[in-house]
Amino acid sequence: MATEMGNAPSALNAKISNQSGFQVRYCPEGVHFFDRRSGWNLLLEEVETATASWARAPRYMSIALTNACELSCPYCYAAKEPARQRADQVVQWAKELDANGGLGVGFGGGEPTLFPAFAELCQSVHSETNLAVTFTTHGHRFTEELVESLSGSVDFIRLSMDGVGSTYERLRGRSFDQFRSQLNLIRRTTGFGINMVLNSETISDLPDAADFAFSEGAQELLLLPETGVDGELTCDPKTLSRAANWVSENQARVRLATSDHAVAALGVPRLPIASSDGSFDFMHLDARGVLKFGAFERQGRQLEQGDSLLVAIEALRNTRSAPTHA
Numbered sequence: 001m002a003t004e005m006g007n008a009p010s011a012l013n014a015k016i017s018n019q020s021g022f023q024v025r026y027c028p029e030g031v032h033f034f035d036r037r038s039g040w041n042l043l044l045e046e047v048e049t050a051t052a053s054w055a056r057a058p059r060y061m062s063i064a065l066t067n068a069c070e071l072s073c074p075y076c077y078a079a080k081e082p083a084r085q086r087a088d089q090v091v092q093w094a095k096e097l098d099a100n101g102g103l104g105v106g107f108g109g110g111e112p113t114l115f116p117a118f119a120e121l122c123q124s125v126h127s128e129t130n131l132a133v134t135f136t137t138h139g140h141r142f143t144e145e146l147v148e149s150l151s152g153s154v155d156f157i158r159l160s161m162d163g164v165g166s167t168y169e170r171l172r173g174r175s176f177d178q179f180r181s182q183l184n185l186i187r188r189t190t191g192f193g194i195n196m197v198l199n200s201e202t203i204s205d206l207p208d209a210a211d212f213a214f215s216e217g218a219q220e221l222l223l224l225p226e227t228g229v230d231g232e233l234t235c236d237p238k239t240l241s242r243a244a245n246w247v248s249e250n251q252a253r254v255r256l257a258t259s260d261h262a263v264a265a266l267g268v269p270r271l272p273i274a275s276s277d278g279s280f281d282f283m284h285l286d287a288r289g290v291l292k293f294g295a296f297e298r299q300g301r302q303l304e305q306g307d308s309l310l311v312a313i314e315a316l317r318n319t320r321s322a323p324t325h326a
């Protein structure tokens with residue numbers, strides 16, 4: 001029998017979160033419990049939630065901290081004009097997400113480890129919220145000092161590696177041996193996964209890249225068919241077909257994921273707990289402070305210092321036919 005919850009959602013959220021360490025998200029699908037340390041999710045679908053209790057923050061927010069990066073990967077879609085966030089403002093916005101049912105933030109760029117006081121930012125967000133803190137990196141800036149300062153303040157690292165050996169070196173312009181030795185630092189920080197861009201130059205490396213990733217301790221391989229600056233799939237059909245065949249033969253053996261718009265093409269299952277309003281699982285804040293539904297969107301809502309992120313989220317959602325709060 002369905003149970004009604006959510007008459008006093010904020011108070012109940014705070015009580016459960018404080019006592020259990022779980023983040024709790026009320027949504028149209030039920031009550032979602034999330035543990036950032038393990039990545040554990042539990043959705044109580046039988047629980048009927050009141051509309052007024054539904055999370056006002058997206059489940060996950062990616063935040064580009066800076067557009068700066070010292071690499072020049074040929075398929076990079078990151079904006080090139082100089083821009084970066086302010087750390088105190090990011091912490092403030094993270095608190096808003098935390099208080100309104102958000103489950104995690106993912107820092108990116110550019111290269112997020114180029115952001116001044118990056119480790120201190122992760123520490124602040126992790127200690128002042130229950131959000132999972134993750135980031136995407138090329139991995140070459142890891143040092144003993146960075147490992148020490150990030151440990152305990154980051155829940156997952158997404159490491160970009162588009163192929164192995166000479167393929168990696170040609171595309172990333174860095175030594176693959178150096179990348180491999182950086183993994184010794186990265187895996188001491190927290191759990192990590194590998195992000196791999198798929199295109200005609202990398203597809204032949206997919207089996208070796210997967211073997212390498214999981215033998216080195218990766219927990220997940222995120223397959224990203226190449227996209228253009230507008231987010232359209234630019235990966236050619238032959239590459240997609242080869243990737244889909246490999247996925248069908250290997251997905252029982254290794255943990256795979258892909259971007260939302262490539263789920264159908266690759267046959268990788270969607271997130272096990274996805275909202276019925278998929279557009280609200282995820283939002284992106286670019287390095288200029290423009291809030292968007294995704295990193296590839298051209299249009300968004302500009303935030304200024306001191307603006308409420310929640311107000312901007314609701315204003316942006318109202319531009320689409322998304323569920324609104326009663």
Ligand code: SF4
Pocket residue numbers: 069070071072073075076077078109110111138160
């Ligand atoms: S490492 Fe990432 S941000 Fe830097 S150039 Fe390559 S794809 Fe772009």
